Amino acid sequence: MELSEGVQRGFQLLGDPGAFGPGAFALVLRAAFRSLLGAQADEAVLDHPDLKHIDPVVLKHCHAAAATCILEAGKQRADKSTLSSYLEDCKFDRERIELFCTEYQNNKNSLETLLGSIGRSLPHITDVSWRLAYQIKTNQLHKMHRPAYLVTLNTESTDSGSQPEISFSCTMEQLQDMVGKLKDASKSLERATQL
Amino acid sequence: MLLDLSEEHKEHLAFLPRVESAVVAEFGRIAVEFLRRGSNPKVYEGAARKLSVSSDTVQHGVEGLTYLLTESSKLMISELDFQDSVFVLGFSEELNKLLLQLYLDNRKEIRTILSELAPDLPSYHNLEWRLDVQLASRCLRQQIKPAVTIKLHLNQNGDHSSKVLQTDPATLLHLVQQLEQALEEMKTNHCRRVVRNIK
Numbered sequence: 465m466e467l468s469e470g471v472q473r474g475f476q477l478l479g480d481p482g483a484f485g486p487g488a489f490a491l492v493l494r495a496a497f498r499s500l501l502g503a504q505a506d507e508a509v510l511d512h513p514d515l516k517h518i519d520p521v522v523l524k525h526c527h528a529a530a531a532t533c534i535l536e537a538g539k540q541r542a543d544k545s546t547l548s549s550y551l552e553d554c555k556f557d558r559e560r561i562e563l564f565c566t567e568y569q570n571n572k573n574s575l576e577t578l579l580g581s582i583g584r585s586l587p588h589i590t591d592v593s594w595r596l597a598y599q600i601k602t603n604q605l606h607k608m609h610r611p612a613y614l615v616t617l618n619t620e621s622t623d624s625g626s627q628p629e630i631s632f633s634c635t636m637e638q639l640q641d642m643v644g645k646l647k648d649a650s651k652s653l654e655r656a657t658q659l
Numbered sequence: 660m661l662l663d664l665s666e667e668h669k670e671h672l673a674f675l676p677r678v679e680s681a682v683v684a685e686f687g688r689i690a691v692e693f694l695r696r697g698s699n700p701k702v703y704e705g706a707a708r709k710l711s712v713s714s715d716t717v718q719h720g721v722e723g724l725t726y727l728l729t730e731s732s733k734l735m736i737s738e739l740d741f742q743d744s745v746f747v748l749g750f751s752e753e754l755n756k757l758l759l760q761l762y763l764d765n766r767k768e769i770r771t772i773l774s775e776l777a778p779d780l781p782s783y784h785n786l787e788w789r790l791d792v793q794l795a796s797r798c799l800r801q802q803i804k805p806a807v808t809i810k811l812h813l814n815q816n817g818d819h820s821s822k823v824l825q826t827d828p829a830t831l832l833h834l835v836q837q838l839e840q841a842l843e844e845m846k847t848n849h850c851r852r853v854v855r856n857i858k
Contacts, residue, residue, distance in 0.1 A: 541801045579799040586808065589826040592834050594841040598853060602777040605770060607735040609857065611845055614780065615838070617811075619824060630822060632813050634783035636845060642786050643838045649788040649807050650831050656790060656805075 465536050465550050472554070474529025477522065479556040484526070487514050489560055492523070493567055496530035501574045537568065538575040587619040613639050660736055662727070662744035669748060671723030674716055676750050680757055682710070683724075687761040690725040694772050724761075731762050732769040781813040781820065791825075807831050 467475070477483050478492060495509045502509075510523055537547060544565055551561045595614040601607060616631045634642065664672075675683050689702060700714075703721070707714035731741055741762055745755050786809060793804040805828055812821045826834070844850060 539799055541799075576799060580796070580802060580804070582798045583796045586823055586825040589809070589824050589830055589834070591830075592837050594838065596841060596844050596850070598850075598857065600857060602774075604776040605733055605773040608774070609854075611850075611854075613841060615783075615841075617824070630811070630824075632781045632783050632811075636842070638783045639838065639842060642783060643835060643842065645786045645788060646831065646835050646838070649790070649809075650828070650835055652790055653805065653807065653828050653831070 465533075465540060465542060465546065467533060467536060471529045471532045474525045475533050476554045478526040478530055479551070479554050479560055481557070483522070484518070486559065488518065490563060491515055492527055493530060493564060496527055496534055497567060497571050499527070500531055500534060501571060501578065534568065534575070535579070538572070538579050541576075544569075584622050587621040589617050590620050591618040592616065593618070611636055615639070660734060660740055662730055662734075662736065662741075664727075664744070664747070668723055668726060671719035672727065672748055674712075674720040675724070676754055678710060680753060683754065683757055684761070686721050686724055687728075687757075687765075690721050690728060691765050691768070693721070693725060694729070694769060727758070728762060728765060729769060729773065732766045733773055735766075735770070738763070779816055781815040783811075784814045784819070785812040786810070787812075 478489065484492065491512055491514060492510070498506065499509050510527060515523060536542075537550075540546075542550075547565055547568065548561055551564055556564070593616045597612050597614065599608045599610055599612050613634050613636070614631060615634060616629055618629055621628070675686070685706075689706075693699070700718075703714040703717045707717045710717065727745075731744075736744070738759065741759055742755060745758055750758075788810075789808045791806045791808050793802055793806060795802055806825050807828065809824045809826065810821055811824060812819065814820075
């Protein structure tokens with residue numbers, strides 16, 4: 465794991481028993497995880513009586529360094545041994561290493577889900593709705609008598625602002641064609657998962 | 660159901676008995692071609708010179724014939740009704756037969772052209788798909804994230820457009836299931852009854 469100098473300094477300071485007692489260390493560590501994974505940004509995450517004695521600038525620096533380190537570990541999918549050796553290099557004592565690894569393990573899934581959801585991707589289809597109508601006439605053409613489908617695909621996009629819905633009409637034959645092709649895709653998917 | 664022909668329309672069509680059947684057949688061909696491709700005034704001038712009449716007369720004749728054909732096709736009137744509608748024009752039997760044949764021969768194609776005039780939503784043209792697996796991104800390494808990339812081709816008013824979309828395996832199965840249900844709907848008793856009773 466490679467982190468910038470500033471981050472490393474902050475992180476090492478966090479591990480220093482002189483700067484942060486065991487209680488303070490645990491609080492800052494948990495605050496870092498909460499800041500990253502909490503549903504809402506919590507401005508008071510570092511507002512705790514046991515942290516009042518620490519210089520706020522130092523507190524912020526170490527909290528940010530811890531968060532950066534957690535993110536980097538999550539990004540690289542660091543396993544326990546990689547984490548431990550990095551923490552040892554930062555001169556963390558045994559107890560703090562254990563605490564960090566336990567907290568990391570508990571939050572690993574949420575962290576990876578969060579990181580996996582960041583990034584650009586194509587508009588993602590989330591649902592489909594359909595409407596079946598029987599066409600009788602238009603002002604240009606009477607006695608039509610044929611079924612017509614209206615299909616709407618709901619999509620989600622990373623840059624919200626682009627079209628969330630794609631609607632199109634199709635005849636029965638066209639819908640059969642479309643369903644046939646989608647079934648081919650899902651069969652291929654099934655076969656690929658069995659390899 | 661009989662066609663209701665206006666006086667002006669009957670006047671325009673009055674030109675037809677004054678020329679030979681072959682010319683009327685040719686006018687019929689021109690009328691359908693204009694429906695397919697749009698009108699071309701130069702054709703009127705050529706024909707007008709050959710027939711020694713004004714190009715306006717030729718134009719009215721062709722347009723009258725076009726309107727007769729499109730109205731009949733739009734309403735999908737029966738042979739008998741067509742014959743009765745044309746009868747009021749007082750044409751010869753030969754001309755009436757020619758007009759009827761023109762109607763029956765071109766009805767299907769004219770209806771197809773007319774159907775393109777309806778208010779239009781983009782309509783389905785084709786679908787291409789591709790299986791992808793995302794292995795890593797800037798924010799997260801060592802992933803295995805399967806996805807299906809779909810290119811949906813749509814047509815609207817002759818314009819071709821395509822949209823590239825993505826979905827995950829679970830949603831793909833959901834899409835297939837929902838759309839198969841949509842197809843099944845046409846086979847239900849309710850829909851069959853409606854189709855049977857609307858004529």
